[in-house]
Amino acid sequence: MSENTENLKQLPLGDWHRSLGARMVPFAGYEMPVQYEGVMAEHIWTRTEAGLFDVSHMGQVNLSGEGAAEALEAITPGNLSALGAGKIRYTLLLAQDGGILDDLMVTNTGRNLYLVVNGATKHDDIAYMRQQLPVSVTLDHLEDAALLALQGPKAGEALVKLDVQPLEAGWPVPADLHFMEAGPFLWNAIPLGISRSGYTGEDGFEISVPAEHAEALASALTDLEEVRPIGLGARDSLRLEAGLPLYGHDMDAGVLPVEANLNFALSKIRREEGKFAGAERVLAQYPDKSEIKRVGLFIDGRQPVREGADVVDDAGNSIGKVTSGGFSPTLQRPIAMAYVPRELSATGTAITVLQRKKQIACTVADMPFVPHNYHRKPKI
C-alpha cells in the first residue's frame, strides 16, 4: 500500500471508475481500477453474464502505407500479408535474437493494420517498430482512443441492445462478427472499432472509442442489467483460467516462442520462409526442441503458489519458475503457469514447487484450465 502514486497518468475513465466505487491502483504507469465489488464476484459475473473492462492503458497503433503487412512480418512470425480485411491475428513482436518483446493483436481494417499492444511495453514497442519499419510505413499511436472490453456469455446480447450499425455497406453488424473478426461501426454518430476478441476465454468484444465518448459508451453498457464493470484483479484471474499468458510475467525478452508454448503463433508459411527477426534461433526449437516449456499447473491443496516461486527437483535444486499463480474462482482451487524442463512438461507429471521454504505438490495440467467459450465461425 506504499506504492508511489505520484506521476501516475489518468485514463479517460478514471473519474467514472471512482464514481462507481472502484479501488484504484497503479498499473503500467496509470491509475487503474483493480476491483469494484470484489474479485471473486466480478470474476464469476464475467463467466456467467457480461463484464466491462477498461483497458485503455493498452497501446493502439495504426500502421499504414504500401507493404505495411510485409514490413511488420519482418519482426513478427504471423502470416499477416494473407490477413483478409476484417480479420484479426494474434502474433508476437520479436527482437533480433527471437526473444519476445510483446504479444499483440493485429487487425486488417481494410485501410490499414490496427495493432493492440500491452500497456507496459507500448512505448518500447513503438520505438522498436519505428526503428525497424521502412519509411514507407506510417505509424500512428492512437493516444486519443480509449479501449473497452465487453466479455462474457451475454456480451453478444448486451451489445445488440445498443444501436450499433456498420460504418459502411458491406460490413457485418456486431452480432454477425465471429471470434477474431473486426469492423468499423457507428453508435450515436460515434465511430467505434469493434473486434470479437478478448482476454478472458469468453465470447466478447474489444471496442475502440474516441476518448471523449468513452464514458457515454461505458455507461450505456453498464446500464444494461447483464453488464457490470470489472477490475484488473478479475481480468488477471480470468485470463489465467483461460491459459492466456501475460506479457512481462509469463514471457519476456529472454524467452523464445517455443519455450513460451506459443507454437500456434508461428504460422506455417512463415516457418517455411524463415524470414523474421530471430528466425534461426526460434525455428531451431520448433516444434518441441526447447529445453524448457510453459505449462499449466494444478496445485494440491488450497494454498496458491505465486509468481517467482521455484520449481525444484528431488534434491531441492531450482529447475524452473512459477510465472503466474492464483486461485481459480471457477474451479475453486489454485492454478498456476510455470516454466519446467521439457521432460517434465507432459500433462499429469508431478512437479514440486518451493514457496516460503515449503514444498508444494503440483501436477502439470492442460490449458485452458476452464474451456474457452468463443463465438467461432462454423467450420464448413
Added chain:
Amino acid sequence: MSRYFTEEHEWVDVEGDTATVGITEYAQEQLGDIVFVETPDVGSELSQGDDAAVVESVKAASDVYAAVSGEVIEVNEALEEEPALVNSSAEEDGWFFRLTLSDKDELSDLMDEKAYKAFVDNL
C-alpha cells in the same frame, strides 16, 4: 479483556497470559476475497515481528507478523475449511491463532482501538 492493534492491521485480544491474534476489518477489506490462511504450527515460538501466518487472496499473498512474542497454543482450524470467515468475521470468528505471551511489556508497543481508528482514518 483488552484489545490491541498494530500498524500492520492485526488485532490482539489479551486475557491473562493468552493472546488471540487476527487481522482487522480494514485489512480484510483491503485484501478482498480470502482463499487460504496458513497458520503457524502449534508449539512454535514466535518473536515479535516474525512471520506468523500468510493470508492469501485470489490475487496476492500477504504476511501476517507476530504482533507479540510467545508460544502458539492453538490455531483456528475453521479457517482451513472456510477461509472466507476472515472476510465475513475478521475480528471475531476469523481469528488466526492463540499464543501464551512471553513478554507482556510488548503490549505497550501496540495501539488501543481509538489510536488504531485514528491511524486508519489517516491512511
